[in-house]
Structures are given as structure tokens and as C-alpha cells.
Amino acid sequence: MNKTTKGAFAASAAAVLLLGGAGSLAYWSDSETIKGGDVTAGSLSLDTPSCDADWTYAGSVANTGTVVRFVPGDVVTKSCTFVVRGAGDNLKATLTAPQTAAVGANVEADVTVAYKLGAADMTSPAVVTAADNGKTVTAKITVTFPFGTAETGSPAENINNMQGSTAALDDIAVSLVQINPNA
Known part of the structure; x- marks a missing residue:
């Protein structure tokens, strides 16, 4: 197999892995916590x-x-x-x-x-x-x-x-x- 074919095969395999094999898409996410703090009731x-x-x-x-x-x-x-x-x-x-x-x-x-x-x-x-x-x-x-x-x-x-x-x-x-x- 030549290098181009191997590279294309590796890229295809990576794409399948990223898609999870079931058609899902991996994406990045993040979250931050907002401190609640004190509230005082009347x-x-x-x-x-x-x-x-x-x-x-x-x-x-x-x-x-x-x-x-x-x-x-x-x-x-x-x-x-x-x-x-x-x-x-x-x-x-x-x-x-x-x-x-x-x-x-x-x-x-x-x-x-x-x-x-x-x-x-x-x-x-x-x-x-x-x-x-x-x-x-x-x-x-x-x-x-x-x-x-x-x-x-x-x-x-x-x-x-x-x-x-x-x-x-x-x-x-x-x-x-x-x-x-x-x-």
C-alpha cells in the first residue's frame, strides 16, 4: 500500500472513530460554575x-x-x-x-x-x-x-x-x- 492510500485509510478510520461508528458527532464542550452566594429572606x-x-x-x-x-x-x-x-x-x-x-x-x-x-x-x-x-x-x-x-x-x-x-x-x-x- 502506498503512503497516500495508507493516509487516506487512516483519515477514514479516524473519521469513523470520531463519529462513534453510529453516526454521532464528537464535539467540544465546557461549563463553569456560578457561585450561588447568600440570599436573605424578608x-x-x-x-x-x-x-x-x-x-x-x-x-x-x-x-x-x-x-x-x-x-x-x-x-x-x-x-x-x-x-x-x-x-x-x-x-x-x-x-x-x-x-x-x-x-x-x-x-x-x-x-x-x-x-x-x-x-x-x-x-x-x-x-x-x-x-x-x-x-x-x-x-x-x-x-x-x-x-x-x-x-x-x-x-x-x-x-x-x-x-x-x-x-x-x-x-x-x-x-x-x-x-x-x-x-
Whole structure:
């Protein structure tokens, strides 16, 4: 075999080896590692509230003082202040509360809450950001006891056997819930 034939044969063999014999192609590659580093999470909380000592009557009823004995249809209110704690580059959160609260086993009272940040009224939804860290939020909680239905109504509310009884109004939780910054 002459040198040219041997060289061509060697080149063909090398090409077959590079192709892997199965039609694949060998190629060069490289990768580099990017160090992750530390990231620090933010935070979100409400300090323990400071609340009015008692529920008081609201609206246009004659009795505007402290609630001693409610009757169906009464509207009562209580104010609580919280300090907002929040840190995070894109932190946004809403203040929320339940829309109803149980009064004993038979009654659901309607709940509404109006919020102020400092002295400014907040619109609904009440949104706070990291810029509000350390500021005071006031929640004015209003509970409306239903006037109810007749004893034969369905469901019967504030039925006569509730008169004179003592029933606990459920606790009302004010929550601070983060909003997805990418939504």
C-alpha cells in the first residue's frame, strides 16, 4: 500500500472513530460554575394588638355606650391598633379579617373591618408594603347581630330560647397575607 492510500485509510478510520461508528458527532464542550452566594429572606408580621377594653354600640341606636346586653339587630364596634413589621424588596400584603363570626351555636354575625394606616384611611383591599414597616395600623371592627327570622324560619336565628343566655362571640383574627409580587 502506498503512503497516500495508507493516509487516506487512516483519515477514514479516524473519521469513523470520531463519529462513534453510529453516526454521532464528537464535539467540544465546557461549563463553569456560578457561585450561588447568600440570599436573605424578608419577613412579615403584626405586633400584638392593643384594643379597646369593651365593645361599644355603633350606628343610630339610642344606647351608644359599652355593650352590656345585645339584642338582635344591634351593631357594635371595637378598635385595635397593630404595628406592621415587614421587610422584603418586593413585599406587598393585604390586611384581612373574616366576614362572619359565630355568636354561640345558633347565630352568625356579620363582620366588617375598616383600616387606617397612621391617620390615613386605607381603601379595600388594604395593602401594606415594606415601606410601612414600623407604622401603626388601626382596625375598626364592626359586628352586626342579625335581626333574625321567626322561630319557624329556616334557618332560625335569634330564636326565643336565646333570650337571657350568655354566648361567646368568636375571636376575630386580623391577618396580614402576602401578595405574589409576580402576579
